[in-house]
Amino acid sequence: QQQVRQSSQSLTVWEGETAILNCSYENSAFDYFPWYQQFPGEGPALLIAIRSVSDKKEDGRFTIFFNKREKNLSLHIKDSQPGDSATYFCAAKMNYNQGKLIFGQGTKLSIKP
Amino acid sequence: DTTVKQNPRYKLARVGKPVNLICSQTMNHDTMYWYQKKPNQAPKLLLFYYDKILNREADTFEKFQSSRPNNSFCSLYIGSAGLEYSAMYLCASSRRDRGTEVFFGKGTRLTVV
Numbered sequence: 001q002q003q004v005r006q007s008s009q010s011l012t013v014w015e016g017e018t019a020i021l022n023c024s025y026e027n028s029a030f031d032y033f034p035w036y037q038q039f040p041g042e043g044p045a046l047l048i049a050i051r052s053v054s055d056k057k058e059d060g061r062f063t064i065f066f067n068k069r070e071k072n073l074s075l076h077i078k079d080s081q082p083g084d085s086a087t088y089f090c091a092a093k094m095n096y097n098q099g100k101l102i103f104g105q106g107t108k109l110s111i112k113p
Numbered sequence: 114d115t116t117v118k119q120n121p122r123y124k125l126a127r128v129g130k131p132v133n134l135i136c137s138q139t140m141n142h143d144t145m146y147w148y149q150k151k152p153n154q155a156p157k158l159l160l161f162y163y164d165k166i167l168n169r170e171a172d173t174f175e176k177f178q179s180s181r182p183n184n185s186f187c188s189l190y191i192g193s194a195g196l197e198y199s200a201m202y203l204c205a206s207s208r209r210d211r212g213t214e215v216f217f218g219k220g221t222r223l224t225v226v
Contacts, residue, residue, distance in 0.1 A: 034215075045217065101146075101158070103157075
């Protein structure tokens with residue numbers, strides 16, 4: 001049972017475009033949704049996160065849009081750059097400060113120069 | 114220092130032999146996790162320690178053991194490796210009273226032959 005799903009295994013966009021990575025979840029009790037970024041040879045690192053009380057979270061070029069009713073969220077990467085090429089994991093947690101992270105399978109993003 | 118260290122980075126094991134993976138962190142985190150990651154699959158939580166209390170996931174209960182001799186170290190032990198154990202193993206840590214971020218190591222790639 002896949003509780004967190006990412007709609008694309010891979011995504012390619014041109015440099016300067018906005019990359020949109022989609023994620024959906026099943027459990028309405030999930031309260032906290034981080035996105036992790038992973039470069040080859042490295043561990044996943046927290047990029048940006050949102051709690052279910054918000055519908056948008058912005059940090060520089062990265063924005064999360066969250067739809068609680070539809071149980072989905074998306075990560076938008078504005079003005080994408082070759083250095084953004086990485087695997088992005090959507091994750092979910094029931095309690096924002098404790099408990100386990102449930103991950104999606106990841107989306108490998110490639111930015112073409 | 115916000116690093117989680119894993120040793121070794123690569124491990125080759127024979128079917129039926131035991132495997133021991135090591136993880137350490139110096140952030141004084143109270144919680145340490147082990148995830149298993151296979152290609153094109155989501156990272157799957159195997160178990161986690163909150164302080165000295167071990168929590169194992171129901172579907173991997175019999176397959177993995179762990180110990181945490183002190184706050185900084187945590188091991189993952191496989192008593193008899195099978196081919197299906199070939200995967201990337203990610204160690205992570207967090208602290209309940211310091212917010213939500215979970216820090217990941219670079220992983221140990223285990224190949225069972």
